[in-house]
Amino acid sequence: MKRRHFLLATLAATLRAQTKRAPRILLRSSWQTVNIGDIAHTPGVLAILEKYLPEAEVRLWPSKVDNGVEEMLLARFPKLEIIKGSEHLKAAFAECDFLLHGSGPSLVAENDVARWSKETGKPYGVFGITLPIQGSASTKPASDSVIAKTISVLSGAKFAYFRDSLSLGVAKARGCTCPVMEFGPDGAFATDLRDDAKADAFLKANGLEEGKFLCCIPRLRFTPYWTLPEKKAAPDATKHARNEAMKEHDCRPLRDAITAVVQQTEMKVLLCPEDKTQMAVNKEMLYDKLHADVRARCVWRETYWLTDEALSTYRRSAGLFGHEMHSPIMCIGNGIPAIVCRWAEQTSKGIMWRDIGLGDWLFDLDKEDDIARVAPAVLAMAKDPAAAKAKAAKAREFVEARQRAMTAQLKTAL
Numbered sequence: 364m365k366r367r368h369f370l371l372a373t374l375a376a377t378l379r380a381q382t383k384r385a386p387r388i389l390l391r392s393s394w395q396t397v398n399i400g401d402i403a404h405t406p407g408v409l410a411i412l413e414k415y416l417p418e419a420e421v422r423l424w425p426s427k428v429d430n431g432v433e434e435m436l437l438a439r440f441p442k443l444e445i446i447k448g449s450e451h452l453k454a455a456f457a458e459c460d461f462l463l464h465g466s467g468p469s470l471v472a473e474n475d476v477a478r479w480s481k482e483t484g485k486p487y488g489v490f491g492i493t494l495p496i497q498g499s500a501s502t503k504p505a506s507d508s509v510i511a512k513t514i515s516v517l518s519g520a521k522f523a524y525f526r527d528s529l530s531l532g533v534a535k536a537r538g539c540t541c542p543v544m545e546f547g548p549d550g551a552f553a554t555d556l557r558d559d560a561k562a563d564a565f566l567k568a569n570g571l572e573e574g575k576f577l578c579c580i581p582r583l584r585f586t587p588y589w590t591l592p593e594k595k596a597a598p599d600a601t602k603h604a605r606n607e608a609m610k611e612h613d614c615r616p617l618r619d620a621i622t623a624v625v626q627q628t629e630m631k632v633l634l635c636p637e638d639k640t641q642m643a644v645n646k647e648m649l650y651d652k653l654h655a656d657v658r659a660r661c662v663w664r665e666t667y668w669l670t671d672e673a674l675s676t677y678r679r680s681a682g683l684f685g686h687e688m689h690s691p692i693m694c695i696g697n698g699i700p701a702i703v704c705r706w707a708e709q710t711s712k713g714i715m716w717r718d719i720g721l722g723d724w725l726f727d728l729d730k731e732d733d734i735a736r737v738a739p740a741v742l743a744m745a746k747d748p749a750a751a752k753a754k755a756a757k758a759r760e761f762v763e764a765r766q767r768a769m770t771a772q773l774k775t776a777l
Contacts, residue, residue, distance in 0.1 A: 386419045386777040388412065389446075389455050389479075391472045392465030392550075393425030396432045397591060398638040399670040400551060400689020404466040406670070407550035407696070408490055409440050414553075415770035419777075422446055422455050424475070435671055439556055456483055461777055466491035466526060466550040468710055470513055477516050486776055489523040490769060491549045493712045494530040514539045521776040524769055527714040546718055547769045548762045551689050552696035554674060561668075562675035569633075569662045573679040576631040576662075577624060577745060580685035581617055581644050584609050584708045591639055605708075613686065614648040616704065616726075616734050620684060620741035621653065625660045628745045630681060635664045635673070637687040642667065681748045684741045686728075688712055695721070695758050700744050700751035704728050704737060719758045 390412075392405040405423065412421055422444045428436065437443060446452050462479045464472055469492060476487055494513070517523045518540040524547020525531040531546055566572070585602035588594040621632050634645040642665055650663040668676075674693050677683060682700035683690055688709075691701030702724045705713035716725035724740065726733040744751040 386416075386461065387459040388419050388421045388773075388777075389424055389459040389462045390421055390465055391424045391462060391475055392467075393423065393428050393432070394467055394471055396427050396430040397588075397593065398689075399668070399673050400637055400687065400692070402432055402435075402670045403551035403554040403556075403674075403689055403693055404549070406436060406439060406556050407553040408463070408465045409436075409443065410553040410555050411550065411766050411770055413440070415767055416774055420444075422459060424452065424455065426472075431669055435556065435669055439671075460485060461773070462487040463773065464489045464492070468493050468712070469495050470516060473513060473516050476520075480516075480519055486521045487519070488521045488773060488776060489517065491524050491526040491547045492530070493526055493710045494533045495710050510537060517541050522769075522772045527711050528718050529711040529714050543772055545768075546765065548719065548765050549689075549692055549712070549715065551692045552759075552762045553766060554670065554693050554696060556671035557675045557678070558669075558671040559675045561672040562679060565664075565672070565676065566679060571631055571633060571662060571679075574681050574748065575629060576633055576680055577741070578633045578635055578677060578680045578683040578685075578690070579617055579621060579649065580635060580637050580641065580683070580687045580690055581614050581648055582637070582641055582686040583644060584613070584706060586638060587640050590643075609706075610644075610648055613704075613706065613728055614644075614652075616728065616737040617685060618649055618652060620738040621649065621661065622657050623738045623742045624745045625657045627742060630745045632661045633664065633676070633680070634661060635676070636667055637673075637690050639667045682744045682751055684737075684744070691716075695719070695755050696762065698752060698756055698759055700724075700748075700755045702726070702737070702740055702744065719761050721754070721758050724754075 390408060392408060395401045409421060412419055424446045428445060433445060446455055462476060464470065464476055479487055514537045517534060520541045522543035523541040524545055525534060526547060526549040528546055531544060534544055583606040585606055587606065589596040589598045624630050624632060634649050636642050645663055650658060650661060653661060677690065677694050677699050678697055680699065683694050684702035686704050688703060691703050694701035703713055703716050704726045706728045713725060716722060726737050728734055
């Protein structure tokens, strides 16, 4: 740290101590609103800070809080200040003591973190990210210069928590020198938003009873954002072709699980979305392809929903299964069982299921042996809800212990 920055940071800390002012945290988060999982990162971290660091004043520096998300956040966190405009951000840079980068698929706001450090010299830290720089079937490995920049920013942090053990290992192998690098769960585990009225009305209208249905979420190998007008994304012929080639392969295990649950238990199945593209996937690849007698015990949700209504619905279910990650994360964080199916095109974040003790609820759909085990696992969850909830509770306890440790480290850094 430059001498000028060191002196400014020391002076700020001294003044805060003398005036007994509450610490001020600038939370960089809220990446997009077309996916209830990306929405959930922010209220999850806010809930963690509220619970374990209640004396702190938190300001949110978002990318997007449209589509009703701002109102939803303020309803749950009425004291939250949301940064709007350059002058507001300038004031936050001057007045806040610490920048906390929230959970995400990468160091999403890497340039903003670097800017904070350069302009203020004040400390920063990272909560629960994945490092995609190792490459996957969906991405080319990052260039050495890109990797070096990310590692350099992480090295300057007071702490860096990674939401899967592979990302933690990559950071260490690439020479990251951050003094505290550990596994730290995705912030969405702590999300506690709710809209019980909407959830209850939906369940009543569709004949779903609390504890007597499972939720199922499918997806394609690549999210077809080009189908969403608000994304203004150009069609991707290569990704579309891959989706078309694999959608039957990937969705068949879910249909098999749905069929087994409906035919062998009293449970119903709710086909619901995590992002705005998935209502169509549910209709085409699950609902319409089920046998009529099975389809009669399934409900297809035709509309997108926000995180609060979705989570209230999950809480009333006996569990969730599918191709997504953040709905399962929110379920486990609220004591609801959740089974995750993944594939090579996705980042390493799925590994977190093994990291929190749920490895036998994690399935790789690129492996035939794993595919054959999906339906039996879902059926077992449906047949013995008490055992499944006990398993979810154990994972939740582990996650909460890590959340306490992460916040304790933040408190030390303030």
